[in-house]
Amino acid sequence: MAMKVAYIILAHKNPLQVSRLISRLNYEDSLFVIHVDLNTDIYPFKNELSKYSNLYFTTKRYKTNWGGFNTVKATIELLKLAVENETETIVFISGQDYPIMSNNSLKQYLNNYNGKALIEYETGSLNKTLPNRTNRYYFADYFKYNKTGVFDYKKVPIIPRILTKILPKRNFLKGFVPFVGRVWFILPLNIAKYFVEKYNSNTTFNNFYKFTISSDEMYFQTLLLNSHFAENTINLQTTYADYNAPNPVIWKSKDLELLKKQTTPFARKFDTNIDEKILDLIDKEILNA
Template sequence: MKHAYLIMAHKNLNQLLRLLRALDDARNGIYLHLDSRFREADEVDFAGFLNFSCFHSIPRRTVEWGNYGIVQTEFELLRAAVEEGPYRYYHLLSGQDFPIKSQSDIHHFFDGQDKEFIHFADPSGWDRVMQIRLNRFRRPIYQIYLLSEFLKRRIGIRPMIDFGFGSNWFSITDKFAKDFLAKRRWASRYFINCICPDELVLQTFVLTFGYENHLAAAVGTGDETASKRCIDWNRGGDNHPYVWRAADYQILANSSAMFARKFDTEIDEDILRRIEETLL
C-alpha cells in the first residue's frame, strides 16, 4: 500500500529537489507546501521533476514561526492526502529533513506496523512549556491546563483536555489521520492563539481522546523510537536541532530511524551526498 509524504518547505531549492528525488517512488504520493516567500521555487515544475511519485501541491501561504499557520498547513496537507488516499502511512517532513534509509527499507518497516509514530517530550518539563505556550496569549487556556493537571494528580478523573508536548513531525496511519482531521475545529479553538502550537496539537489530541495505546513508544520516549526521526537537540543551541555534518555520517548510518533532521546544504552539503551514495 502506498505512503504519503507531506512536505513543508521554505528555503533552499536545490536541497528540496534532492529530498524529492530521494522520495520519488511509485509507492509514494508527495504533497508539497511552499511558503509564499520561497520565490526561488516559483518557476519549478515539481510534477515534471518527479518520475514515479504522484505529486500534489497545496495553495501557498506565509507560515510564520510560532503561529497557528503551521498547524493549518499541516491540516491542509493531511486533508489533501487523505482525500486522494487511503495511504498506509502519512509522513510529515520539512524541506530540511532527509530519509536515511532506502524507500524499500522504509516501506518494509512501516508496512509491518499499525502504531502511530509521534514524539512526546519528557513530561517532567511540560509545566514550564505550557506556562509559556498557553499563557502568553490566552490566559484561560493556561487555567484549563492547570485544572487538568490538578484533576490528573489529585482525583484521577480524565480532564476535559489533557495537554501534551513534543515534536510536530510524525508518521501516522490512515485511520488516525482521519480521526485527527475530524478534530480540526477543536484544534483551532484551543490553540489558535498559542505560541508554537504545532508542538502541542497532535500530542494533546492523543492524550485527550485516548490514543496513548496507539503509540509506537510510550510518552516521553526519545525521537528515534517514538517518531523514527534522528534529531540531535543537544548540539543545536537555542532550542534548535543540530545541523548534521559529514563528520556525523556514522551516527546517521547506525541509527534505527527512518528519517533525520536537520540538514542545510549551505552549511554542509557533503553529508547529503554521502547519504545519497551509501544509504538510499
C-alpha cells in the same frame, strides 16, 4: 500489493534540495504533498518539481512564523490532500530532512508499524505558577518571536511581551490532558482523517492553541492521546535531530558516522547551501550500501 504512502512536506527554501529528497523517496505507490511557505516564492519549487506526476502542492499556503499556529494550519492542508488520495500511511517531514534508511528498509519499517501512529510525546504541565507554552497568551502568528533563529524571550517585540504579561493566566482545555513533543510523525489514514475532522469541527480546541507558543509541538499529540486512538499510538522518534543547539544542528560531512548509528528513518537538519557533500555520503554509504 505495496503500501500507498504519502510524504507530506513543509518547505520554505532550497527547491533543488527538496527535489533531491523526493527523488530518494519516489518509489512505487508513493505520493508527495508539498506546502511551500507563503513567505517564499513558490515558482522555483513548481519549476523544479513539475517533473513528478505524483506530487501535489497545497492550494492554501500560510506564513509559518516560528512558534505560530499557522504551522498547524499548514500541516492540516497537507493532511487533507493525503486523506483525499486515500493513502494508507502518511509520513510528515520537512524539506530539510533526508532518509537515513534505504527504501527497502523504510518499506519494512512502515509495514512493521502499519496501523500505528508514531509520534514523540510527554505529558505537559498544568501548573499555572510559572509561564509555559499554554498557560499564558502568545501571539507568534502576528509578531516575530524568533527573528535570528535563536529564541530569546527578551528579544521578543515589546507589544506581545506586554500583552502576555497583562492578560490573565489561562486554564487548560477542560476534559483534556496536555501533551507535548516534536513535530514530525507517521500516521495511518484513519488517524489522519481524525485530525482533519477535529480541526474542521472543534473551534474551541483550535482557538485555544492559536494563542500558545509552538502549538505544532502540542496540538496533534494532545488530540491523539486524549482520543480512543491513544492505544494505537507509539511514543517513537521518526526523525533524528540534535536539539542541544539553539536550533537543530545542521548536519555536515563530519557527522556521517553519527548518522549511521541512528535507527530512525529520517534525519534533520540538512542544508545544501552549507554542506551538500553529507547527502552524497549518505547516498553512497547508507542508502546504496
